[in-house]
Amino acid sequence: MSNPLADMEKPDVIFCIGTNMTETHPVAATRLKKAMRHGAKLIVADPRRIPLAEKADIYLPLRVGSDVALLGAMAHVIEREGLVDPSFLEERTEGFDKLREHLATFTPEWAESITGVPAADIEQAAIWYGKAERGAIYYTLGITEHICGVDNVQSLCNLVLMTGNIGREGTGINPMRGQNNIQGAGDAGALPNNYPGFQPVTDPAIQKKFAKAWGREVDLEKGITKVRALEECGESIHAMLICGENTLVSDPNRAHCQHALESLEHLVVIDMFVTETAALADVVFPAAAWGEVDGVFTNTERRPQRVRAAVKPQGEAKPDWWIVSGIAKRLGFSGFDWESPKEVFNELCELSETYHGLDWDLVSEGRHHWPVPEKGHPGTPILHIGEFPRGRGLFMTPSYRDPAETIDDEYPTWLTTGRRLAHYHTRTMTGRSVGSEYLVPEELVEVHPDDVVRLGLEDGGLAVMSSRRGEVVVKVEATEQSPRGTVFCSFSFSDVPINALTGSGYDPITDTAELKVCPVRLEAATTQLA
Amino acid sequence: MSAKLTLDGREVLFEEGETIYEIARRSKKDVPTLCYDDRLDPLGACRLCVVELEGARNPVASCTTMATDGMVVRTSTEAIEKHRKTLTELVVSENPRGVEIDPLRGMASQELALLAVRYEADGSRFEGATSGRSRKDDPNPMILRDYDQCISCYRCVRVCAEQEGDYAISVENRGFQTRITTEFAGFLEDSACTFCGQCVQTCPTGALGDLRALQNADVPGEIEKTRSICPYCGVGCSVDILSKDDKLVGVQPAMDGPANEGALCVKGQFAWEWVQHDDRLKTPLVRKDGELVPASWDEAFERAAEGFRGVEAKHGRHAIYAVASGRAPHESAYSVQKFVRAGFGTNYIDNCSRA
Ligand code: SF4
Ligand code: SF4
Ligand code: FES
Numbered sequence: 001m002s003n004p005l006a007d008m009e010k011p012d013v014i015f016c017i018g019t020n021m022t023e024t025h026p027v028a029a030t031r032l033k034k035a036m037r038h039g040a041k042l043i044v045a046d047p048r049r050i051p052l053a054e055k056a057d058i059y060l061p062l063r064v065g066s067d068v069a070l071l072g073a074m075a076h077v078i079e080r081e082g083l084v085d086p087s088f089l090e091e092r093t094e095g096f097d098k099l100r101e102h103l104a105t106f107t108p109e110w111a112e113s114i115t116g117v118p119a120a121d122i123e124q125a126a127i128w129y130g131k132a133e134r135g136a137i138y139y140t141l142g143i144t145e146h147i148c149g150v151d152n153v154q155s156l157c158n159l160v161l162m163t164g165n166i167g168r169e170g171t172g173i174n175p176m177r178g179q180n181n182i183q184g185a186g187d188a189g190a191l192p193n194n195y196p197g198f199q200p201v202t203d204p205a206i207q208k209k210f211a212k213a214w215g216r217e218v219d220l221e222k223g224i225t226k227v228r229a230l231e232e233c234g235e236s237i238h239a240m241l242i243c244g245e246n247t248l249v250s251d252p253n254r255a256h257c258q259h260a261l262e263s264l265e266h267l268v269v270i271d272m273f274v275t276e277t278a279a280l281a282d283v284v285f286p287a288a289a290w291g292e293v294d295g296v297f298t299n300t301e302r303r304p305q306r307v308r309a310a311v312k313p314q315g316e317a318k319p320d321w322w323i324v325s326g327i328a329k330r331l332g333f334s335g336f337d338w339e340s341p342k343e344v345f346n347e348l349c350e351l352s353e354t355y356h357g358l359d360w361d362l363v364s365e366g367r368h369h370w371p372v373p374e375k376g377h378p379g380t381p382i383l384h385i386g387e388f389p390r391g392r393g394l395f396m397t398p399s400y401r402d403p404a405e406t407i408d409d410e411y412p413t414w415l416t417t418g419r420r421l422a423h424y425h426t427r428t429m430t431g432r433s434v435g436s437e438y439l440v441p442e443e444l445v446e447v448h449p450d451d452v453v454r455l456g457l458e459d460g461g462l463a464v465m466s467s468r469r470g471e472v473v474v475k476v477e478a479t480e481q482s483p484r485g486t487v488f489c490s491f492s493f494s495d496v497p498i499n500a501l502t503g504s505g506y507d508p509i510t511d512t513a514e515l516k517v518c519p520v521r522l523e524a525a526t527t528q529l530a
Numbered sequence: 531m532s533a534k535l536t537l538d539g540r541e542v543l544f545e546e547g548e549t550i551y552e553i554a555r556r557s558k559k560d561v562p563t564l565c566y567d568d569r570l571d572p573l574g575a576c577r578l579c580v581v582e583l584e585g586a587r588n589p590v591a592s593c594t595t596m597a598t599d600g601m602v603v604r605t606s607t608e609a610i611e612k613h614r615k616t617l618t619e620l621v622v623s624e625n626p627r628g629v630e631i632d633p634l635r636g637m638a639s640q641e642l643a644l645l646a647v648r649y650e651a652d653g654s655r656f657e658g659a660t661s662g663r664s665r666k667d668d669p670n671p672m673i674l675r676d677y678d679q680c681i682s683c684y685r686c687v688r689v690c691a692e693q694e695g696d697y698a699i700s701v702e703n704r705g706f707q708t709r710i711t712t713e714f715a716g717f718l719e720d721s722a723c724t725f726c727g728q729c730v731q732t733c734p735t736g737a738l739g740d741l742r743a744l745q746n747a748d749v750p751g752e753i754e755k756t757r758s759i760c761p762y763c764g765v766g767c768s769v770d771i772l773s774k775d776d777k778l779v780g781v782q783p784a785m786d787g788p789a790n791e792g793a794l795c796v797k798g799q800f801a802w803e804w805v806q807h808d809d810r811l812k813t814p815l816v817r818k819d820g821e822l823v824p825a826s827w828d829e830a831f832e833r834a835a836e837g838f839r840g841v842e843a844k845h846g847r848h849a850i851y852a853v854a855s856g857r858a859p860h861e862s863a864y865s866v867q868k869f870v871r872a873g874f875g876t877n878y879i880d881n882c883s884r885a
Contacts (some may be wrong), residue, residue: 005765005789026724026795027765033695084670137720177764181863182856185881188863190854192877196864199878214872223870223877229851237851237878240840243866244855245882266837273809274822283834284822286811287858290761291778291802295859297759299766299789310756310771311805315812316827320855320862324869326827330835333873336865341838344861366759366768366788421724422796424762432809433801435672435725435742450743 002172002383003136004301006367009034010170014133015125017067017156018142018516022052025140025176025300026173032138033336043125045070045117046142047416048446048488049481058125061483062115064416065146065403065517070178071155072400073111073119074126076103078162083130088164092388095395102397112398116350130163134170141178141418145515147505151398161393177300179425184298186455187355187370188348190491194222197352213351214335225511230256234263241268241327243320244287246275249494251428251501252513253469270323273428285323288313294341296363298370302380303470305359305366403517405507407485411467411519413451414486417502418516423492430492443496446488447522452478455522462525465489467518470500473525487522491515531722538606550592550603551579559605562614562645564621565683566593567638567732567794568785576621576683578614578645578785581605584805589613590647592858615649620653621681625735634772635674637731637782667718672725672800674739675710675718682708686729686738693793698723727799731783731792742800743772743780751775757784760798761857767790767798778805847874854881 008031015191029052036042036055038132042211044056045067047401053059062070079100089096095159108119108126112203113124116470129135137160143152156173158362165171177183189196201222211218229237230251240261251257261267261280269281278284292313298304313319321344338344342360349355372409407414422439423430430436445465447457457463459478464471465487474489482488505514532543537557544553554561564576574594581592584602589610592603604610621642621717631639644653665675684701689709691697698721702711712721730738751774760767760781768787771869772780781802785792814830817823825833841849854866863881870879 025763025765026726027767027790027793030694030793032631037695041553119736121637166860179764179856179882180759180761180766181859182881182883183764184860185729185856185863186853186883188854188860189867190863190870190879190881191867193882195871196867210871214868216872217875218871219770219876221877224851226851226853226880226882229853229878229880236845236850238845238850238852239838241838241850241852241866241869243853243862244858245853247853249881250882266841268834268837272811273813278811279822281815281822282817282837284811284815285830285834286813289805289810290857291758291805293859295861297859298757300764301766301789303761303766303789304860305768305789307758307761308756308771310754310758310773314806314810316814317810317812321865324862324865326831327834327838328865328873330831331838331873333869335868335872341859341861344864348860348864358676369690386587401837422801424797424801429761429804430797430801432804432807435670435796435800435805438671439719439725439796506781515564 001301002166003170003174004381005031007136007170007172007382008032009038011035011040011132011136013043013128013135015042015043015135015137016052017137017139019138019140019176019417020046020048020050020052020142021138021140021176022031022050024178024419026421029041029175030478041128041264042355043128047483047486048232052248058121058128060121060125062117064414064486065148066115067143067146067152068148068155068398068400069106069111069114070117070122071152071159072106073108073122074129075099075155075158075162076106077108077123077126078130078159079103080125081130083127084162085164086153089162093393094393096162099395099397108230129159132163132165134168135163135165136174137165137172138176140176140369142177142516143369144510144512146517147404147507147514148398148401148510149470149507150509151401152397154398157393158395161395167382167386169382172382175300180299181297183300183302184296184304187298187352194350196348197354199353210351223232227506227511227513232259233260238264239266240264241270242277243270244272246277246426246428248276248280249497249499250491252499254497254500255470256503268327271318272355275426275428277345279395286317287323288317288319292317293319296345299338302369303366304355304363304368304370306364338339372386378464404514405468405517405519407519411521413469413520413522415465415501415518415520416486416488417486417491417498417517417518420490423490426494427492442476443489443493443498445522446477446479446482448480448482449478450484451482451487452476457522457524463522464525465501465520467501467520469503472496472498472500482528487520533597535597535599535601535603537603542707548597550581550590550595550597550601551599554581554592554603554605561592561605563593564641564645564681564734565685567685567689570685570688573684573688576617576681578617580610580613582607582610588777609624614835615651618645618649619646619651622646624681625679629679631679631736632744633735633753634743634747634780635730636733638734639736640741641734650809670718672741672796673718673727673730674741676737676739677709679735679742680710681735681737685732685734686710689728689732693728694724694725694726694842696726699729725798725800727794736861740780740800742803746774746779747779749774749779751777753779757781762797764784767794769794778802798822842874847876848878850874850876851878854879856882
C-alpha cells in the first residue's frame with residue numbers, strides 16, 4: 001500500500017476494484033465504513049454484487065476480466081472533462097501525450113459494450129474520482145489474478161497520476177495483501193528476481209554485496225517463478241523444498257500440479273500438517289505454528305511487527321529457520337549457525353536497504369513503516385511524497401485483451417474464484433476451527449437464481465461443473481450476489497478442488513495465474529453421481 | 531487552545547473537546563464506568579462515572595460532559611461514592627447471583643464484578659426481576675448470549691454499529707423489558723452478524739461470552755497474555771494470545787494494535803483451535819517403501835540433504851527449487867532464500883504469492 005491503513009478513514013472518494021474487502025480484509029473494511037460515515041463517496045467495481053457493492057454510491061458490475069476497458073474509459077472521461085491535475089502532470093510525470101492519444105478510442109460507450117457497465121455510470125465514477133480532493137484506490141487479487149494483471153495495475157496507476165492522488169494523506173494506490181506475511185516473504189528476498197529488500201539480482205553492485213556477505217559466487221541471472229518451476233518439474237527441475245504451502249490445492253490446474261510434484265526425484269516439505277502436498281513428499285519436517293514461534297510479520301501497510309510464542313510447539317515441531325539451517329548444515333553450507341530468530345532477522349536487516357534502520361528490538365512495537373533506511377529514521381508511512389523511485393511517474397498505454405479463454409457454446413458460463421469470510425486458503429487452519437466450520441461447512445457454487453432455472457439446476461442440489469481441464473461436483477446456492485452468466489466458488493475445500501478447473505493462462509510478466517476467470521459448463525448432477 | 535480546570539483541588543490543562551472523564555482518566559483518577567468504551571460515542575446511561583461539579587445542583591456524568599474553562603470538579607466525595615455504591619447494588623441486583631463469570635468470556639467481562647467488589651455490593655437490598663432474556667438456544671458455537679447478565683449498557687449494539695458498521699443487533703423495548711436482539715429476533719447466524727466478536731469483547735458483565743475460549747474454563751492454571759499478530763490476512767491485527775501453561779485457550783484483540791485499534795474478524799477472533807489440534811504433525815517423516823513413516827531428526831536431515839546432494843550431482847544446481855511461505859515469519863522466508871542463494875548459488879526461489 002502506498003498509504004497506511006489509518007488513512008482509510010480519510011479519503012473523500014474511495015474507489016474499490018476487485019476487492020471483496022468486507023470478507024477478505026474485514027478489519028480494513030471497518031475503516032472504510034468510518035470514512036463513509038464522515039461523508040466519503042464509495043465507488044465499487046466488481047463482477048459480483050459483493051457486500052461492499054451494497055454500500056456503494058456507484059456500483060460498476062463489470063464482466064470478469066474487462067478491467068482495462070473500464071479503467072481506460074474512466075481515464076478518457078477524466079481527460080475529456082478537464083479533471084487532470086496540470087501541475088502534478090507537469091512536475092511529476094511523463095508520457096501523458098501518448099496516453100491522451102491512446103485513450104481517444106476508450107469512450108464510455110465502447111467500454112459499455114465490453115464491460116456491460118452503463119456508460120453513464122462509468123462517467124459519473126470518473127468524474128467523482130477526478131474531482132476528489134483525496135481520492136484513494138484499493139484493490140486485491142481481483143486486479144492481479146488475470147493474464148492482464150500488469151495492464152490492470154498500470155491502468156490504475158494512470159488514474160492516480162492524472163489526478164495527483166498520490167503522495168498525500170488519504171490518497172494513494174493500495175493493494176491489500178492477502179496473506180499475513182506475503183509482504184514479508186518478498187521483503188525477505190523469497191523472489192527469483194530480488195535479494196532481500198527488493199535489490200535486483202541482476203545489479204552488479206548488489207551481486208558483489210551478496211557474494212561478499214555470503215562468501216561465494218552468486219548467479220548473475222534471475223531465477224524462474226514458481227509457475228515456471230512447476231512446469232519444469234521432471235524436465236529441468238528435479239528437487240524441491242516447499243515450506244508452508246499447500247501447493248496442490250492452492251495452485252491452478254491441480255492435475256498438472258500433482259503430476260509435476262510426482263515427477264520430482266526429491267521433495268522436502270516443511271509444514272504444520274500432513275497436507276495434500278506433504279503427502280507427496282520424501283521427507284516432511286514438522287513446523288512449529290503461529291503461537292509457538294517468535295518472529296516478525298510485515299503487514300500490507302509495510303509495517304513489520306513482532307509475533308511471539310505463547311505456548312510450546314506441539315510434539316517435536318521446530319521453527320522453519322531452525323529446520324532449514326539443519327538441512328543446510330548437513331549439506332556443508334556455511335552461514336547457517338543461527339541460534340535465535342533474532343539473529344536471523346538482524347542479518348536480514350543488515351543486508352536489506354528497506355530494513356536497514358530496523359532490528360529485532362526496534363520492531364517490537366511495530367511503530368515503523370518501511371523503508372527505514374538508517375537507524376533513527378522514523379519510517380515512511382506514505383510513499384512517493386515529492387518523487388517516485390524512478391523519478392517521474394511514467395504513463396503506460398495498456399490495451400484491452402480478452403481473457404485467455406472466453407465463453408463459448410461448450411463452456412458458456414464465467415467462473416470466478418475467491419475467498420469467503422470464515423475460511424482461509426485451503427482450510428488447513430480454519431477447517432480445524434469449530435466456528436468457521438459452523439458458518440461455512442462446505443463449498444458452494446453461487447449461481448444467480450435465473451441461471452439456476454435456466455440451466456436446470458436446483459438451489460441446494462448438486463451440479464457438475466467442468467472446464468477444459470477438469471470437473472468437480474459441487475452444491476448449488478442460488479444468490480443474487482452472482483450476476484447472470486457468472487458463478488463464484490472459493491478454493492478452500494479439498495473435496496471440491498476448484499483449482500482442478502482453473503489455470504487457463506498466466507500474466508506474461510508476473511506469471512500470476514488467471515484464477516479470476518475460467519469458462520465453465522454447469523449441469524445438474526445425475527443421481528448416481530450424487 | 532488549551533484551557534484549565536480544577537480537578538480534586540489541582541489545576542489541569544486540557545484541550546477543547548475533551549470530556550471530564552477523559553481528563554480525569556489521564557490524571558490517574560479512578561472514576562468507575564460501565565457503559566463507557568473508549569472507541570464509542572459516550573452514552574451516559576449507567577451514571578457510575580458521576581462527579582461533583584461546583585455550581586451544578588446534581589452530580590454530572592463525566593463521560594458525556596465536555597470540560598469548560600474554569601470548571602471545579604471533584605471525582606470522589608462521600609456523596610458521590612454513596613451514589614455509586616447504590617447504583618452498583620441496583621445493577622447487581624438485576625443479575626442472577628452466584629453465577630461465576632469466567633474471565634475467558636471476554637476482555638471486559640470482569641468490569642461489573644470488580645465494581646461489585648469495590649462497592650461491596652451484593653444486591654440483596656434490591657430484589658429485582660432479571661432484565662434480559664437469554665438466548666441460550668442460539669446454536670452458534672462462538673458467541674454465548676446469556677442476557678440474564680445484561681445490564682442494558684448497549685455497548686454491544688453500539689460497537690456493532692459504530693465500530694463494525696454491521697448493525698446486526700439492536701435494543702428492543704425499555705426498562706425491565708429491555709433486551710438485545712437481532713432483526714426478527716432470530717439467531718445470530720441469520721442476522722447481519724459477521725461474528726467479529728467485538729460485542730463479546732466490550733460487554734462489561736460477560737452477558738456475551740466467547741464460547742471457543744470457554745471450552746477451556748476448566749483447564750487449570752492462570753491465564754497469561756502474549757502480545758502477537760493475527761496469522762490470517764495482510765492487515766496485521768494485534769492480538770493477545772491467552773494461554774494457561776502450555777494450553778492455548780483463546781485470543782483477544784489488542785486495543786492499542788496500530789493496524790486494528792481493537793478490531794478483529796471471525797478468523798482472528800475465533801479460528802485458533804487448529805494450533806493444538808490432534809492432526810498436527812509432531813515428528814519428522816521419511817518415505818520408506820512408499821510410505822511416510824516417523825523418523826528421527828538425524829535421519830530426516832540426512833535423507834533431505836542426501837536427496838538434494840544427489841540431484842545436484844546428477845542434474846546440476848539449477849535442478850533444485852524452493853518455495854517459501856507467505857504465512858510463516860520473515861526468518862522462515864529469509865532462511866529458505868539463503869538456502870538456495872548462499873547454498874546452491876542460484877536464484878531458484880519464489881514465494882506463494884502468484885497463486
Ligand atoms: S449484552 Fe453486555 S454489552 Fe450488551 S447491553 Fe447487555 S451488558 Fe451491555
Ligand atoms: S459479533 Fe460483530 S457483527 Fe456480530 S453482533 Fe457482535 S459486533 Fe455485531
Ligand atoms: S460511564 Fe458515564 S454514564 Fe456510563
